[in-house]
Structure formats: C-alpha cells, structure tokens
Amino acid sequence: MMANRIAQAENVIWRRIGDDVVVIKDDGQSIHVLNKTAASIWEMCDGKCGINEITTRLCERFDVSFEDAYADVKEILEKLIQTGIMNQIEKIRGN
C-alpha cells in the first residue's frame, strides 16, 4: 500500500548535516540517519506531494529514469513509514 500524499511524522525533529539528514524521535530514544538520496526524498515529503511528484522531482535532481527512480523512492518511503518517522496522509492506491 502506498499513500498518495506523504508527510514527515509530527513527533520528530530533524537536521540536515552535510548530505545527510538526521531524524530524532521526540521520545529521544531513536535517531535515524538518511543518506543523500533518502535525505532528498525526506525533504520533499511536505504532506503535499505523493510518490509520483517526489519521483519526478528526484529525476530532475539526479540523472535517472522515472521507472528506476520510482522503485527506489517506493522502497525508501516504505522503510521510512515502517520506521515511524513518515506518515501516509491518504491512501488511494493499493499495490
């Protein structure tokens, strides 16, 4: 299942450190590091964009086809959601 719009969880704070993003849950117990690609995706997850828009914007930034990028974006988003630092705003499409 992949959400149409995706947003950063409200219970986290994050900082960009060089190419990486460090995400800290506000219980202070867990810290996650996102690499360059995941960090770029993270910053696009503003609650207004879905996977298609994020993938398109990522393709503009990196020299990669939409099809290849889509698979990576989907995998990363699923991991971020599973970790609890990203939320699905509305689910409109099942995979």
Added chain:
Amino acid sequence: MNPQANAKHISSFKNHTMRVQIGDICCAISCGDISIFDGLQKLFNNFLTDQPADISIELSVSEQLSPSEMEASLSEMRYIHEGNHFLPTSRIIASNYDLANRTISMCIERNPGNPGLDLKLLNQLLYLAYYSAWKLRNNGNPRALLVHACGILHNGKALVFTGPSEAGKTTIANLCREQNGEVINDEMLLISRPEQHDSVLEVRGIPIIGGHPQRLNATAPLSCILLLKQSNKTRIRSINRTEAYLRFIRQIITPSYIGLIDKRSVLSLMADFTDEVTGTIPIYELEFSLDRESLWWEIGKLERALEGEDIK
C-alpha cells in the same frame, strides 16, 4: 510509596547554607545535617561563591528504608512530574519544588553504609538545579550545555574527551601528568553555545563529581573534541560530520528541569547545540590504550597540527 508521608526526618534544611557556582548559575544548597553539609563544602570548595542565588536546593535527611529497600532504590532516578512533585521512581527521595520561590526541596534517605550523600545523586541534583535555573531565567535556553566529558586544560585551551560511562574519561584524567595539562573535570563539563556565528566555544569547569579528585573552576576556549574508544593501540582518526553528530549528541546531559518539560524544545535545543559544536569544533575519534606516553604523544601531534592549520 510516599517517602515524605512516613519519613522520620532527622535533620532540617534551615541551619546551614552555601552557594555554589555552576557556570553562570548560582545555586544555594541548604542542609541541616552538619556532617553532610561539611562534606559538601569540601567537595564544592573551588566553586563556593557570594553571588545571589538563582535557585535553591533544600536538603533534609531521613531514615526509613530497610537495607533491601535501599538496595532496590539505587537504580538510576528518572524525573517524572506529577503536579509539583517528582522523582517517584526513586525510593530514596521525596521531592517537590516551588517555582515561585525557585526552590527544590528534597528528602534524602541516609544510606546506613555510606552516611554521606550518594555522589551520583548529588550530581543529578546539580544539573537539575542548573537547567531549572535557566528554565526560570531564560525559558530553558542556557548559554552552555552539560556534556559527559573529561576536560584537560593545556596551553590555555581545553581538550575535551567525551564518551559514555566506562569509555575512559577518568582513565584519561588519571593518565594526565603536569606536563600534559590540568584536569578540569573528568565527568562532566559545560560547553558554551556560540553567541555569534563566529564566536569561540568555551569549556567551563563545574562542581560535578567524578572519579578524579581535581575539579577546576576554570574557563578556556575549546580546542578540539576527542570521542573515546578503548583499544590496545593509540591512534587518532578523523570522522565525518554525521558520525560526530550522532556520537556527540548522545553525550549531552538532557536538559531536565522543574516545571512542565517540553520534550520537543529540549530535543531541538540538543540538536541545535550538536549542530553548532560539530560545525565549529574539530572532532576526532581517539583510540587509546593505557600507554600514557603514546597517548600524549598522539595528542601533542594533534595539537601542533591544529595550531598550524587552524582546522575548521
């Protein structure tokens, strides 16, 4: 269990008061038990001050727990707030605070095997007082944060060795001889936040008690930070900013203060502080063995490199 309700109080706090400097904060400590008071005065000798108090700690002592209850109570305390009471997870203490009068009152169980105050408890009291005073003065935005670290003053600058318990902070202090520098503190330090973008970060000694007897009431510019890793060899290696960030943020003493805690603000403060420190100060990993000579030779080499290159 409410220790206050049943406590047999054997001292009151009103008789003796000292004022202790913790960075920019002055904390008044009152205790009616003369033996504990005298012990505290000796421990805090370098940090006694006549400044007006920002916050007060009133200590009273009780004897109510059995030896087995004492044993069970020695696990680390957590500050849990219920109204104006806190620390219910410890069976040693009952405590409450009065925000209007800037006072923290504590009833402490006397340990029959150790009639002095538990030093870990005392340290917790000091940093609770420090952050609480800043909460009252500046809404929780201190000019400096407490960090688990050993500081060595050398050539007018502070070398900071940081790492979790058992990482070797006290070992570093014990390996320090006169020619290597002076121990500022082997357990905890205050590191300032930059007041302007290009301002120098400073290290300040505090009265927190560690395993080394020396505690300097001194301030010095922060030279570099070494993240400790015990090893069978000695070497210093560069680490990337993200690794430095992740390892340093875990060594900050989480600001805990009286009153309602805004966890998000506290974490934001820690994240910003870590960003400032790791973006300003050279940070390395120090693998070290117990070979004093190789340790200080490597550190000397690093100091010369930093002086020459003015890294970062």
